[in-house]
Amino acid sequence: MDQADSLRNIIKKQDIRPDRKGGARVITVTSGKGGVGKTSVSVNLAISLSRMGKKVVVLDADFGLANIEIMLGIRPRYNLADLMFRGKSMADIITYGPEEIGFISGGSGINEMAALSRDQIMKLIQKMDDLDQMADVVIVDTGAGIGDAVLEFVAASVEVLLVATPEPTSITDAYALLKSLKNSSSYQPGRTSVKMIANQVRHDGDADELFQKIGIVVKRFLHTEIGYMGAIPYDENMSRAIMRQEPLCIGMPYSPAVRSVRRIAEKLENRESIPAQRMGIMQMFSQVIRMKFNG
Numbered sequence: 001m002d003q004a005d006s007l008r009n010i011i012k013k014q015d016i017r018p019d020r021k022g023g024a025r026v027i028t029v030t031s032g033k034g035g036v037g038k039t040s041v042s043v044n045l046a047i048s049l050s051r052m053g054k055k056v057v058v059l060d061a062d063f064g065l066a067n068i069e070i071m072l073g074i075r076p077r078y079n080l081a082d083l084m085f086r087g088k089s090m091a092d093i094i095t096y097g098p099e100e101i102g103f104i105s106g107g108s109g110i111n112e113m114a115a116l117s118r119d120q121i122m123k124l125i126q127k128m129d130d131l132d133q134m135a136d137v138v139i140v141d142t143g144a145g146i147g148d149a150v151l152e153f154v155a156a157s158v159e160v161l162l163v164a165t166p167e168p169t170s171i172t173d174a175y176a177l178l179k180s181l182k183n184s185s186s187y188q189p190g191r192t193s194v195k196m197i198a199n200q201v202r203h204d205g206d207a208d209e210l211f212q213k214i215g216i217v218v219k220r221f222l223h224t225e226i227g228y229m230g231a232i233p234y235d236e237n238m239s240r241a242i243m244r245q246e247p248l249c250i251g252m253p254y255s256p257a258v259r260s261v262r263r264i265a266e267k268l269e270n271r272e273s274i275p276a277q278r279m280g281i282m283q284m285f286s287q288v289i290r291m292k293f294n295g
Contacts, residue, residue, distance in 0.1 A: 023132040023279065023280015023281065023282060023283065024057075024131065024132050024134075024135040024136060024137060024138045024280050024281050025136065025137045025138070025159075025274070026137075026138045026140060026157060026158065026159065026279055026280065026281050026284050027045075027137060027138070027139050027140070027157075027159045027160075027161060027268070028139075028140040028142060028153055028154055028157040028159065028160045028161070029041060029042045029045070029139060029140065029141050029142065029160075029161045029163060030142040030144075030150060030153075030154050030160060030161070030162055030163070030177065031142075031144050031162065031163045031164065031170075031173075031174070031177075032144070032145070032146065032162075032164065032170065032172070032173030032174040032175070032176055032177040032178075033144055033145060033169060033170055033173035033174075034144035034145070035144075036144075036163050036164060036165045036167075036170050036199055036200070037163060037165070037199045037200055037232075037238070038141065038142075038144060038163045039062075039067040039068060039071055039141055040071065040238060040241075040242065040247075040248070041161070041163050041197060041199060041232070041261070042058055042068070042139050042141040043058065043068065043071055043072065043101075043247050043249075044247055044248055044249045044257075044258065044261045045139065045261055045264065045265055045268075046058050046101045046103075046137075046139050047098060047099045047101055047247055047249040047250065048249060048258075048261050048262045048264075048265035049137055049265050049268070049269075050099040050100060050101050051099060052265060052266075052269060054136040054137050055100075055102075055134070055135050055136045055137070056101045056102070056135065056136065056137045056138075056139065057094060057101070057102040057103065057104060057131065057134070057135040057137075057138050057139070058101060058102070058103040058104070058138075058139045058140075058141055059080075059103070059104045059106065059138060059139070059140045059141065059281075060103060060104065060105050060106050060141050061106050061140050061141060061142045061143065061149070061153055062106065062141065062142060062143035062144070067141070068103045068105070068141060069095075069103070069105055070245065071242060071245060071247065072097045072098070072103070072245060072247070073245030073246070074095055074097055074103075076093070076095035076103070076104075076105045077092075077095070078092050078093040078105075079093060079104070079105035079106060079107030080093065080104060080105065080106045080107050081107040081112065082107075083124070083127055084112065084113075084116065084120060084123075084124055085112075085120075089127070089130070090127050090128075090130040090131050090134065091130075091134075093105075094134075098246075098247060098249075098250045099249075099250070102134075102135070113288065113289050116289070121289060124285065124289075125282055125285065125286055128280075128281050128282040128285045128286075129280075129282045131281050131282075132280040132281055132282050135281075138281045140153055140157070140284075142154065145173070145177075146173075146176055146177045146180045150177075151177075151180055151181060151184055151186075152186070152288045152291045153284075153288060154177075154181055154192070155181060155184050155186040155187045155188075155192065155287075155291065156186070156284050156285075156287035156288045156291065157192055157279070157284065158191060158192060158193065158279045159193055159195075160192060160193065160194045160195070161195055161196075161197055161229060162174060162177070162178075162194055162195070162196045162197065162226065163196075163197050163199050164196055164197070164198060164199065164210060164214065165198070165199050165200045165201075165210075166198070166200070166201060166202070166206045166209070166210050171210065171213055171214060174196075174214055175214060175217055175218065178194070178214075178218055178222060178224075178226070179221075179222060181194075182222045182224060186287070186291045189224055193227065194226045194227065195226060195227035195228060195229040196210075196211055196214060196215075196226055196227070196228055196229060197229050197230060197231070197232065197264065198210045198211060198228075198230070198231040198232070199231075199232045200232070200233075200234045201231045201232065201233050201234060202233070202234045206231075207230075207231030211228045214226065215228075229264055229267060229268075230260065230263055230264045230267060231260060232257050232260040232261060232264075233256045233257055233260060234257075235248070235255055235256060235257035237251070237252050237255055237257070238257055249261065
């Protein structure tokens with residue numbers, strides 16, 4: 001048995017089991033392209049969930065770009081690579097921002113997971129189990145586009161929020177992401193639920209039209225369906241909040257966009273939206289690592 005086979009056997013032991021009830025709720029936020037407000041949605045959604053009494057940690061899985069820390073104006077001391085290679089604990093690499101939301105900078109760690117040794121994989125999985133015990137909700141903010149790292153996290157997820165805007169390029173790229181996901185050998189339609197968030201909507205009816213455009217094409221050509229989580233109106237204060245490095249939920253808590261994010265958070269917490277089978281962050285990372293080795 002070579003090293004790759006040995007590592008696959010380790011990871012298989014971390015698969016989801018019907019009797020497993022522990023672990024944080026993992027929500028992956030993604031988009032087909034940059035510039036649609038995906039990270040803003042992740043951060044403001046995290047704050048909204050925190051205000052509802054949840055312990056929330058955001059994982060910045062867009063390695064190398066550090067969007068979360070830029071948006072919060074906080075530079076973390078350590079990142080995921082420090083956890084993997086430099087002996088830091090999960091508590092060490094979590095940085096806390098407004099409303100006590102935690103965030104983890106991916107750094108170069110996500111791209112380097114395929115290079116882990118047997119012992120390093122064991123340690124990483126154990127430390128992810130620590131995060132499962134520390135958080136109620138982990139929001140994974142993926143990179144934009146349809147790169148391998150994005151597809152691996154999306155395919156490994158139980159809950160996916162797809163952020164799109166009414167712009168034609170956003171619609172085209174959202175479809176491209178869903179098509180790539182459908183063609184991924186790791187994608188399991190019965191496990192992964194994708195729901196769209198219509199962002200930066202300027203006019204009444206635009207959100208419904210956007211969902212119809214994407215939904216109809218996905219159903220016709222990909223023979224699958226996506227759900228609808230809600231709409232967030234265009235708010236010029238959002239760009240100002242980004243420039244100030246202050247989340248809109250903090251600077252203007254009563255703005256229309258913030259009210260819409262809060263409604264989405266409430267919808268997520270609705271009993272009907274909570275998946276019957278929860279995948280913790282430990283199991284998710286196990287799935288992602290396995291995809292890297294299988295790839």
